[in-house]
Amino acid sequence: MKNFNKDKKKILAQIDSPKLNMPIKDTLDELENQMDELIVQVNKRIESGENKHINLKKAGNEIIWTLPYPKKTDEFNNPFYDQIPPIHINDLLNFIDQRCHFMDAFTHIKPHQSKNQADKLCIKGVLIANATNLGIYGMSESCDLKYQSMLQIEKNYIRLETLRAVSDRISDSMAALPIFKRYNLGDLAHGSADAQKYHTKRETFNSRHSLKYYGTDKGVAPYTLILNHAPINVKMIGSHEYEGNHLYDILFGNSNINITFDRVSTDTAGTNNVNFVLLDSRYVDYTPCYKTIRSKTKLICSLKDINNYKQLLIKPSRKANRKLIEDEWPNLQPIFAALMLKETSQSAIVKKLSSHDRKSKTKDALWEYNNILMSIYLLRYIDDPELRQYVRAALNRGEAYHQLRRIIAETNGSEFRGGSDLEIEIWNECGRLLANAIIFYNATLLSGLMALKEQQCDFAAAEFIQKLSPVAIQHINLKGFYEFGKSQRMIDLKEMMGLLDKILRVHLKR
Structure with a gap:
């Protein structure tokens, strides 16, 4: 980062990150004490039998330990939704627009132009056409809108910028629902990140x-x-x-949304050599799920002499190079600052930092810092069955979203048909927007029903509702002939709450 040493105080004040301003010696002292306590505690709880969630098996003179793998729970299409009256996707989008006015975020490419009612109908038509891989030509044959009208709307309104603004608006509205914080895991905003593979019909640079x-x-x-x-x-x-290499970017690259994360999980593919330390610098607890946790623990290091732990079952294999981190700290600070200030592509920086190419002392120090934080996490993961459950639950939610997203895409074929990377990205954003709208609709119903049951002091039912995933689509109609010009079906929430209350009573057999 240019001029960092010259403007160090000014830059650090601009970032306002206590961890970057804190002397690295003090930080490492804290980590040393935390790690030492964890190593002793983890082994003590295993030896005493207090940790009942670890399996021990003797093989000759060696004790083999394993962790029971948390069961996957089906977060998608809960049977509760089977009883909810079906709604057409067009009516659902109307309902969402009434709640968060997402149509306002679709601005014309020429600022002086304004939308009329016909434009709004065509915007919905284009959204559904692209999200379901039907395309606007196919949509024109399946609805009451003309192809030329939708083509013009697509050119004027459907851009990455507007689609992301709409999705951000829907996400912010969902975050404002009373039920949203009830979805927290361990009272923390615990997210997950994962990729989903899609075929492309045409060859592009990214495919x-x-x-x-x-x-x-x-x-x-x-x-x-x-x-x-x-x-x-x-x-x-x-x-x-x-x-x-894209986790940091996807977490902090979007500054237009008013949602913060306390913790984020990925599978093994989401890990690299620097994600622990990079997310820690932003006060996000990184909690990945490794495929082979036992082999991973062989990489545990310690800031103290490893001879202190040689009789223990789970022990560090080497002593971390503390001096290297302290010596290179002045060179690490500008890296963190550049990422936080978004001076260049975040994923490009992370890729270089995580790569085995071009070794340097600074990179070695960053990796060593990362290994210390990873070691602490592995010890926590072994010792805390609740943490393991939360990690699995967060990843299950990501898998449920992928199931929903796949069903939307496969309505008219699962391949992206865009002729360029930009078109494919636009079609994908249309799919995310539609999935987001469906989830928000379901969450709105569940949030209202939860509030009703709490008013009735039926807290057992309210707790049951909180455990229902809003990721469901069996009551949403995506197919058929789309009549956008037909008079809109208005959803009466009060009437819907009465119906949902009856459905819940039957579901709970009361």
Whole structure:
């Protein structure tokens, strides 16, 4: 970062990050004490039998330990929604617009132009056409809108900028629902990030071969950030790109949304050599789910002499190079600052920092710092069954979103048909917007029903409602002939709450 040393105080004040201003010696002292306490505590709880969520098996003179893998729960299409009256996607979008006025975010490419009612109808038509991979020509044959009208609207209103603004508005509205914070895991805003593979019909720069996912075809991989079931952000990456190098970017690249994360989980593909330390610098607890946790613990390091722990079951394999981190701290600070100030592509910086190419002392120090934080996390993961459950629950929510997103895409074929990377990205954003709208609709109903049951002092029912995932689509009609010009069906929330209350009583067999 240019001029960092010259303007260090000014830049650090602008960032307002206590961790960057704190002497690195004090930070490492805290981490040393935390790690030492954890190593002792983890082994003590295993030896005493207090940790009942670890399996021990003797093999000769060696004790083999394993962790029971948390069960996956089906977060998608809960049977509760089978009884809810079906609603057409057109009516659902009207309802969402009444709640958060998302149509206002669709601005004309020429600022002086304004929307009329016909424009709004065509915007909905284009959104559904692109999200379901029907395309506007196919939509013109399946609805009461003309192809030329939709084509003009698509050119004037449907841009990445407007689509993201609409999705942000829907996400912010969902975050304002009373039920949203009830979806927190361990009282924390615990999100997840994962990529989903899609075929592309036409060849573009980002579409690449992947024998595992596409056979002989090509495809792309939308990388989506989920919090409390809502798709907060998405980034289109090639199937050849490593997911973990885009985690920082997807978390902090969108500054237009008023939602913060306390914790984020990924699968093994979301990990790299620097994500622990980069997210820690932003006060986000990184909690990945590793495929082989036992082999990963062989990388645990310590800031104290490892001979202190040689008799323990779970122990560090080496001593971390504290001096290297302290010596290189002045060179690490500008890296953190550049990422926080978004002076250049965040994913490009992360890719270089995580790469094994071009070794340097600064990079080695960053990796060593990352290893210390990873070691602390691994010890926490072994010791805390609740943490493991929360990590699995967060990832399950991401998988449920992918199921919903896949069903929307497969309404008219699962391939992206865009002729360029930009078109594919626009179609994907249309799909995210539609999925976000469906989730928000379901969450609005559940939030209202939860409030009703709490007013009735039926807290057991309210707790049941909080556990229902809003990711469901069996009551949403995406197919058929679309009549956008027909008089809108208004949803009476009060009437709907009465109906949902009856459905809930039957569901709970009361």
